[in-house]
Amino acid sequence: MMRKLNVHYFQHIAGEGFGSCYDYLKSLGANITATEFFALPTDFALEIEALPTVENVDLLIIMGGTMSVNDEANFPWLKIEKRWLRRYLAQGKPAIGLCLGGQLIANTLGAKVSRNPEQELGWVKVYKSEAVPEHCFKFPDEIKVMQWHSETFEIPKGAIRLAENQVCANQMYQIGKNVLGFQFHPEIIPRVLEAFIEDEEQEQVFNGPYVQSFATLRKSKAEDFKPANQLLNSAIDYVLGA
Structure with a gap:
């Protein structure tokens, strides 16, 4: 009898939870x-x-x-998280990083994480990068996804850039066939989006030409979330070798 798939996730803010992939992973047992x-x-x-x-x-x-990821002085547990992650990645095990998570993987592997020229917040199109090798994760030619970031990662040494847009050059990368790092939030679901909005209404740290209004975001339809949610399910299958 095969043992269950043990999935662990690192959560950095209250209310975010596991997003869309919880139900998918449960369906895998x-x-x-x-x-x-x-x-x-x-x-x-x-x-x-x-x-x-x-x-x-x-x-x-x-x-x-x-x-x-650079704020270890205020969040000292970041050092331990990175050290554990370095051990995990050294064993070639499957990993997926979402937004800060993608930045953490990149940073752990020596890539720089810094302020993006513009903040991105809201539904934005992301495009498949040119000349992605055939064996790589199959990213669609274009997809509308939820963005919510001020910083971004450089592509780690040995990684392949999979996706980009005109606002943020590095939107997704892969390392080997077991690691995928996203700059955006493919896991976003309506409940999590509302939690993000409520937090930003209090903090008010986002502004600029690529930041959508909360009134617009609150009009998001159920079908807006599905393409990115399905992309994440495909990413899970890919890193597991399914």
Whole structure:
């Protein structure tokens, strides 16, 4: 009898949850666990032993967050998260990074994460990059996705850029056949979008020509979410070798 697929996710902000892929992973019979970094006091001395044993995780999904990967002074657990992630990736295990998660993977592997020239927030088209090798993850020619970021990653050494747009050059990358990093939020569902909006209404950190109004976002229809949700399901299949 095959053992269950053990999926672990790193959550950095309250309310985000696992998004659209929770139901998909449950349909695969996955056992799902989480590390909730947002619940740790800022002065909490997290030990790497408190995180799951690398060997017991079959798929890692790293969620987004409002902090920067460079802000280890205010979020000291970032150092431990990166150190654990380095061990995990060194074993060639499947991983998916979403927004901050994609930045964390890139940064852990030595790539720079810095402020993007423009902030992106809202439904935006992203396009498949040119000359992507045939063996790579099949990204559509174009897709409308939810953006919510101020910073962005450089493509890690040895990785392949899969997607881009005119506002942010690096929208998705892959490493080998087991790691996919997204700059956008393919996991977004209506409940999570509303949580994002409520948080931004309080913080008010986004502005500029590529930031959509909350009134517009609150008119999002159910079908707006489906293409990116399905893209994430395909990404999960890809890194698992399904």
